[in-house]
Amino acid sequence: MERVNKILEHPLFQDYQKRLDALERNRIFCKHGFEHAISVARILYIMVLEQGLAYTKSVIYGTALLHDLGRVQQYENGTPHDEASVKIAKQVLEDCGYVKEEIDIMLTAIHGHRQDDVLQDSFSLLFYKADKISRECYHCEAADDCYWAQEKRNHTIRY
Numbered sequence: 001m002e003r004v005n006k007i008l009e010h011p012l013f014q015d016y017q018k019r020l021d022a023l024e025r026n027r028i029f030c031k032h033g034f035e036h037a038i039s040v041a042r043i044l045y046i047m048v049l050e051q052g053l054a055y056t057k058s059v060i061y062g063t064a065l066l067h068d069l070g071r072v073q074q075y076e077n078g079t080p081h082d083e084a085s086v087k088i089a090k091q092v093l094e095d096c097g098y099v100k101e102e103i104d105i106m107l108t109a110i111h112g113h114r115q116d117d118v119l120q121d122s123f124s125l126l127f128y129k130a131d132k133i134s135r136e137c138y139h140c141e142a143a144d145d146c147y148w149a150q151e152k153r154n155h156t157i158r159y
Helices: 002-009 010-022 034-051 057-066 071-076 081-095 100-112 122-133
Strands: none
Touching: 002 010, 002 034, 002 057, 002 081, 010 071, 034 057, 034 122, 057 081, 057 100, 057 122, 071 081, 081 100, 100 122
């Protein structure tokens, strides 16, 4: 987890995380901050273990920590957050010692975490599912106003 801790210490990560927290401070719907990222990572880690896959904790947690940072650019200038997150993540991952093969897997998952219909590799599909499962719809105070369709919502705890 040494590289994951490097991500936490990376100035670009810290800057974007701080800005994202500020931008979503008054958001009533699901937020995309650190707690969300850690929930996604932990759910994904369980899923990977259950399926006997060989993805490392470094890849799992690194992907989760970086996947929504682009929301800052989405809020500020309309750039789709998956695209912006890929650019931010690439720089951070390279600086933190991830190798090309890992970075490719991680960036593919980050880029595809909003659309399950185009995902082809197992890591990206599991990441997409973990991101959606992490939402605590069953405990949400804004559920009545949420735009998520009822069939997409998490009505029970699964992980």
